[in-house]
Amino acid sequence: GDSVTQMEGPVTLSEEAFLTINCTYTATGxxxxxxxxxxxxxxxxxxxxxxxxxxxxSNKGFEATYRKETTSFHLEKGSVQVSDSAVYFCALSAGxxxxxxxxxxxxxxxxxxx
Amino acid sequence: EAGVTQxxxxxxxxxxxxxxxxxxxxxxxxxxxxYRRVMGKEIKFLxxxxxxxxxxxxxxxxxxxxxxxxxxxxxxxxxxxxxLEDSGVYFCASSQGGRGRDPEAFFGQGTRLTVx
Numbered sequence: 001g002d003s004v005t006q007m008e009g010p011v012t013l014s015e016e017a018f019l020t021i022n023c024t025y026t027a028t029g030x031x032x033x034x035x036x037x038x039x040x041x042x043x044x045x046x047x048x049x050x051x052x053x054x055x056x057x058s059n060k061g062f063e064a065t066y067r068k069e070t071t072s073f074h075l076e077k078g079s080v081q082v083s084d085s086a087v088y089f090c091a092l093s094a095g096x097x098x099x100x101x102x103x104x105x106x107x108x109x110x111x112x113x114x
Numbered sequence: 115e116a117g118v119t120q121x122x123x124x125x126x127x128x129x130x131x132x133x134x135x136x137x138x139x140x141x142x143x144x145x146x147x148x149y150r151r152v153m154g155k156e157i158k159f160l161x162x163x164x165x166x167x168x169x170x171x172x173x174x175x176x177x178x179x180x181x182x183x184x185x186x187x188x189x190x191x192x193x194x195x196x197x198l199e200d201s202g203v204y205f206c207a208s209s210q211g212g213r214g215r216d217p218e219a220f221f222g223q224g225t226r227l228t229v230x
Contacts, residue, residue: 100147
C-alpha cells in the first residue's frame with residue numbers, strides 16, 4: 001500500500017543553519033505531496049504542496065520539489081529561525097479520485113536553538 | 115472565520131470507560147476526516163465523511179470505535195469501551211467539496227486521549 005517515510009528526529013540546529021528533512025514515498029498512481037507543520041500547542045497547518053512531478057512547493061522560506069524518479073519530497077530551508085521549531089509531517093494524497101485522504105509520515109521534530 | 119474546533123482538548127479515562135470526542139468543522143465544509151497519532155508515530159487516517167455519509171471508514175481500528183455526523187455538521191467519535199492502546203492524539207480535519215483535486219484540509223488542534 002501507499003506509504004511515507006521521513007527521516008528520524010529530533011533534529012537540532014542553530015539559528016541560521018541550513019535545514020533538510022528527508023521524505024520518500026511509495027504510491028500507486030500520481031499522488032499529490034504535502035508538508036504539514038504542527039507548532040507547539042496548535043493544530044496541523046499546511047506548509048506547502050506539489051501536485052505533479054518536478055513541481056516545487058514553497059512557503060515561508062521552505063521549499064520542496066516533487067521528484068518522481070527518486071520518489072522523494074525533501075523539505076529544505078536555507079536559514080532556520082527559532083520560530084521554526086515544530087513537528088513537520090510529510091504526506092501524500094491517497095485513494096482513487098478526489099477523496100482528500102492523506103497518508104502521513106511519522107513526523108520529524110525540529111528544534112532550533114538561538 | 116472559525117477554524118476546525120475539537121472538544122475536549124485533553125481527556126484522561128480509565129480502561130473500560132466510554133469517551134466521546136467532538137469535531138466542529140469549518141462551516142460549509144462537506145468533507146470531514148478523523149485521524150489518529152499514537153505514541154509519536156505516523157498520523158493514521160480513520161475515516162472520511164461527505165456531509166452525513168461515511169465515504170471511507172477503512173482506517174477504523176475495530177468496532178469499539180463509532181463515528182457519526184448527524185445532519186452533516188459536527189461529528190462525534192465514540193470509543194466504547196476504551197483500551198490502553200487507544201491512547202493518542204485524535205485529529206479532525208475538514209475541506210470544501212467540489213474544489214478540484216486535493217482540496218486543502220484544515221486541521222483542528224487535536225484531542226489528546228489518555229487511557230489509564
